Amino acid sequence: MDGRGAGPVDLLLRHGRVITMDPARRILVDGAIAVTDGRITDMGPDREVAPRHTARETRDLRSAVVHPGLVDGHNHTNSRAVRGLFPKDSIDWSPVERATLEGMTPEFEYASAVLACMEMVASGTTIYSDTGGSLFLDQTVAAIETVGMRGVPGWFIVDAPGALGGTWSRAALAQRLQVSTQEGLRRLRDQVDRYPFRRGPGEPSPRARSAVLLMGMLANTEQLVIAAQELARERDLPLIMHKSWSADEVEASLAEHGRRPVERLADIGVLGPNVTLAHAIQLDEHEVELLAAAGASMLRGVGAIRVGRFPEALAAGVNVALGSDGGRGQKHDVARAMYLAVGVHREVRGAFPVITFEQALEMATINGARALGLADELGSIEIGKRADLVVHGLDATEAHPKLRDPVDALVFVMRSGSVESVYVDGEPIYLGRRFTRFDPVVAYETVDRLAAEFEAQIGIGRFSAWPLIE
Numbered sequence: 001m002d003g004r005g006a007g008p009v010d011l012l013l014r015h016g017r018v019i020t021m022d023p024a025r026r027i028l029v030d031g032a033i034a035v036t037d038g039r040i041t042d043m044g045p046d047r048e049v050a051p052r053h054t055a056r057e058t059r060d061l062r063s064a065v066v067h068p069g070l071v072d073g074h075n076h077t078n079s080r081a082v083r084g085l086f087p088k089d090s091i092d093w094s095p096v097e098r099a100t101l102e103g104m105t106p107e108f109e110y111a112s113a114v115l116a117c118m119e120m121v122a123s124g125t126t127i128y129s130d131t132g133g134s135l136f137l138d139q140t141v142a143a144i145e146t147v148g149m150r151g152v153p154g155w156f157i158v159d160a161p162g163a164l165g166g167t168w169s170r171a172a173l174a175q176r177l178q179v180s181t182q183e184g185l186r187r188l189r190d191q192v193d194r195y196p197f198r199r200g201p202g203e204p205s206p207r208a209r210s211a212v213l214l215m216g217m218l219a220n221t222e223q224l225v226i227a228a229q230e231l232a233r234e235r236d237l238p239l240i241m242h243k244s245w246s247a248d249e250v251e252a253s254l255a256e257h258g259r260r261p262v263e264r265l266a267d268i269g270v271l272g273p274n275v276t277l278a279h280a281i282q283l284d285e286h287e288v289e290l291l292a293a294a295g296a297s298m299l300r301g302v303g304a305i306r307v308g309r310f311p312e313a314l315a316a317g318v319n320v321a322l323g324s325d326g327g328r329g330q331k332h333d334v335a336r337a338m339y340l341a342v343g344v345h346r347e348v349r350g351a352f353p354v355i356t357f358e359q360a361l362e363m364a365t366i367n368g369a370r371a372l373g374l375a376d377e378l379g380s381i382e383i384g385k386r387a388d389l390v391v392h393g394l395d396a397t398e399a400h401p402k403l404r405d406p407v408d409a410l411v412f413v414m415r416s417g418s419v420e421s422v423y424v425d426g427e428p429i430y431l432g433r434r435f436t437r438f439d440p441v442v443a444y445e446t447v448d449r450l451a452a453e454f455e456a457q458i459g460i461g462r463f464s465a466w467p468l469i470e
């Protein structure tokens with residue numbers, strides 16, 4: 001309550017149904033949140049909090065659902081502009097990936113990332129992390145700042161010569177975009193120097209910040225992974241990388257080292273509490289135990305339900321978070337991933353529940369913040385944390401009836417499109433379903449033009465299932 005008695009607060013949100021995600025998981029049936037200098041300075045039942053403050057701005061939320069900004073632990077922002085161009089009947093996306101990455105320009109990188117960030121914000125996400133995918137990192141950062149959300153982007157780094165193949169089919173890209181291990185490490189140092197993950201006390205909380213991010217899987221040499229972890233430990237940063245996405249990766253690891261991928265990470269001293277693995281689908285029981293023992297995090301992504309061991313990992317105490325893996329074919333929508341985590345696991349496993357509504361919301365908020373090394377700042381609505389807040393609209397049928405416990409409605413019933421406003425550091429970056437920092441029409445026009453150019457170049461007709469009549 002450090003806002004009390006210190007003059008007016010910047011913002012007072014009143015009468016919300018506030019899902020706090022605090023350690024006690026309190027839900028405020030009629031709650032208020034006070035914000036000063038981007039932080040939550042007071043919160044609690046409205047009848048207690050509201051009388052304590054005068055505010056520069058007050059909003060009556062009329063029992064709308066409020067929750068912490070969602071965390072998209074894993075996505076890719078620079079292929080958003082070519083969604084719909086990927087083959088629908090094959091996982092071999094190399095023709096489009098090659099064309100996209102070969103044809104990437106600063107303008108394309110920016111436009112694609114703006115669209116991706118818009119989609120995230122409009123579905124209630126306030127921070128995302130990439131696994132390093134930018135060919136023009138400054139443009140990705142500019143896009144994050146245009147939209148006003150938070151992001152953890154990094155350079156595209158592939159240093160393993162000819163290691164990519166099989167269904168992933170990135171070999172052609174790797175040939176062109178491959179860098180030396182030394183250059184890979186230089187890029188990692190560059191991104192964490194230029195976009196610091198943490199700032200000093202009193203400095204503004206960064207919207208864009210980088211960490212130690214790697215493509216992982218078969219794209220990076222062990223030498224780089226080891227050096228990356230040294231850098232991460234030296235700077236106290238998270239190390240986030242793809243791991244154990246495909247059976248190919250497991251086979252390659254077994255053939256080369258006689259160990260599964262996560263076992264190998266443990267053997268070479270890389271596994272630890274700062275490690276977050278995107279996907280981590282192809283795990284055996286021992287690898288789940290290793291992750292739990294190391295305090296490492298896992299991010300779910302595409303392909304996780306059939307063979308993944310996410311319920312087992314949660315039970316073992318692994319920090320499991322959510323990622324949309326947005327870009328290419330997938331939506332940047334963590335709210336939808338929550339729904340799938342609950343609904344599809346119980347369908348596939350024939351048990352009820354497998355992942356609970358509450359666990360899904362934890363995965364999308366506080367677990368996500370922990371996976372990004374930011375649980376002290378983000379992931380819950382608590383005094384002292386950043387005011388990254390999502391308010392759902394009352395103009396959607398699914399916002400009614402107004403039940404006192406809104407969790408299962410939020411996870412299972414609400415469309416992410418019912419998000420009405422999004423605050424980052426208490427700043428409304430999306431208000432009444434309008435972006436406040438920029439003109440979305442310009443963003444749409446740019447992305448439409450760039451995508452049309454790609455469509456002409458790639459030839460969408462090759463992947464269209466139905467005839468296209470001009």
Ligand SMILES: [Zn+2]
Pocket residue numbers: 074075076131242278325
């Ligand atoms: Zn990915």
